[in-house]
Amino acid sequence: MNKLPLIIKREYLAKVRNKSFVIMTFLSPILMVAMVVLIAYLTKINDGEKRIIGLLNESDYFTHEFLMSEGTSYVHFSDISLEAAKDSTANQGYYGLLYIPNGKDLEKVAEGSFLYTKDAPNTDVLDRLDGIFQQRLRQERLQKMGVSTTDFESIDSRFEINTATYDGDLNIKGINEIKAFIGGGFGYLIMMFIIIYGGFVMRSVIEEKTSRIIEVIISSVKPFELMLGKIIGTSLAGVTQFAIWIVSGGLLLIVAFAIFDIDPSSMNSGAAVGANFGPPIPTADQTLQIYAQELFKIPWAMLITFFLIYFILGYLIYSSIYAAIGAAVDNETDTQQFIFPIILPLMLAIYVGFFSVFSNPNGPIAVGFSLFPLTSPIVMLMRLPGGIGEGGVPIWELVTSILLLIITFIGIVWLAAKIYRVGILMYGKKPTYKELFRWLKY
Incomplete structure (x- = not known):
């Protein structure tokens, strides 16, 4: 085994002196960092995009639910037909048009509502809209059972169980x-x-x-x-x-x-709600x-x-x-x-x-x-x-x-x-x- 150090030295020097090894040693970090920066930059641009949705609400419901939020804003239409609202939304280049028909029964109003878009809508947008409708329907159903608005807010409050170790250290999800x-x-x-x-x-x-x-x-x-x-x-x-x-x-x-000026934590800010x-x-x-x-x-x-x-x-x-x-x-x-x-x-x-x-x-x-x-x-x-x-x-x-x-x-x-x-x-x-x-x- 006395020749083992010589073999190790020969193999090591043969590798590190190789031209392709030297080039990739210094070029790879540049390429990897460029890829990460590009992804972060594109994510930043994508998250900065403001989605504008036209809203034609012919019902007496949803008067305060559709408010401006992070990444989404609403333009309210009134006293125009559905076709006119579609044309106006398309001409203005809005993300889509949310149509809520007239009716006295909230269940039927919700079932008759449509989101019109040029292409298939983003899942995050659909989740937000679905959440608003589901929240309002749940509130209406409970009110019919005699639950007041104050009681509903109390019932709907968020709850997460606390967890800790036997030593008393808190755990987080x-x-x-x-x-x-x-x-x-x-x-x-x-x-x-x-x-x-x-x-x-x-x-x-x-x-x-x-x-x-x-x-x-x-x-x-x-x-x-x-x-x-x-x-x-x-x-x-x-x-x-x-x-x-x-x-x-x-x-x-x-x-x-x-x-x-890229914040790495912002790369996860677009998680679905x-x-x-x-x-x-x-x-x-x-x-x-x-x-x-x-x-x-x-x-x-x-x-x-x-x-x-x-x-x-x-x-x-x-x-x-x-x-x-x-x-x-x-x-x-x-x-x-x-x-x-x-x-x-x-x-x-x-x-x-x-x-x-x-x-x-x-x-x-x-x-x-x-x-x-x-x-x-x-x-x-x-x-x-x-x-x-x-x-x-x-x-x-x-x-x-x-x-x-x-x-x-x-x-x-x-x-x-x-x-x-x-x-x-x-x-x-x-x-x-x-x-x-x-x-x-x-």
Whole structure:
């Protein structure tokens, strides 16, 4: 193993000195930030659009319900026909025309109402209008039962149950989902890193094999040392590139938002509003402050530490498989039959992890996938923002998951080295799964 540092250094320098590697290292953050800024800017323009809806109300109802709101205003028509109102709305370029017919029965008035638009209306607009009609109908029905307007407002008041831990700390709605998204983000980074840089390892092995350079190298270096050196050297180059992306991307994002005067929180301001028109919920500033306090309580140091642990172990496992595949084939086209079984556990971890962790982070599915070595680097990271110990991930599950990863890494490296040793000097034949299994016995 005395030549391992030399192999690592060679692989690392070969990657970082590559012209395409340098270009993508500095160009990728610019492209990613440009995409984020473009999305934020377009969202800002879209949210700033004011929808004007013409209102022709021939009934005695809905006299005060349709008021100007964020993003929507109403122009009231009176003493004109429906066709004239349609023509006027279309000529003025309004978003649409809401027609409420005349009638004494509110139920029939509501059933006969129409929203006329040039194209299919926005779901958010329909939800708002439906909510107004539903609110008014509910009020009318209760008044017929003898419920006064004051009583109706009391009945219709918003209620949300208070939740807290046994220690008395208040909980807020949606924080578990936010934590799962944070953990899922870390898991997604691991998946992308494995796919991208695992592919680098595989292509590097294929290039040396097809150019016959490997025959010279293998005469003075053991196949296991060469494989391990490629994996570690390529991973270090990837970490270097990744670190540059994070630092430069973060700085560019801050500068871009400052230059274009974009508020990142406004990107979610267009969420649909339901039919509940009860008392107002806490202001946006108050809600953001509560969520910020909860996010600060997340054990970030612990999360980043275990991210690095799972990242290293997960990458070493998968890159060993990529290296073995690269040694077994002669060109990148032949790798397609072997790639899907590698990517499948990663995709499964992302999708099953999100569904299981969102609904029950300590349920049997979430626990099982966070212990299985091929999916644990992603699913366990989704569970860790909830903490370790009581209420979070049990310590024994965390320790067992890491031990299983280490054992799996040793086993896969040992098996991959067998395939690597045989396949690295074989040419002109596309191997099958049966042949790969036979190589493991050599």
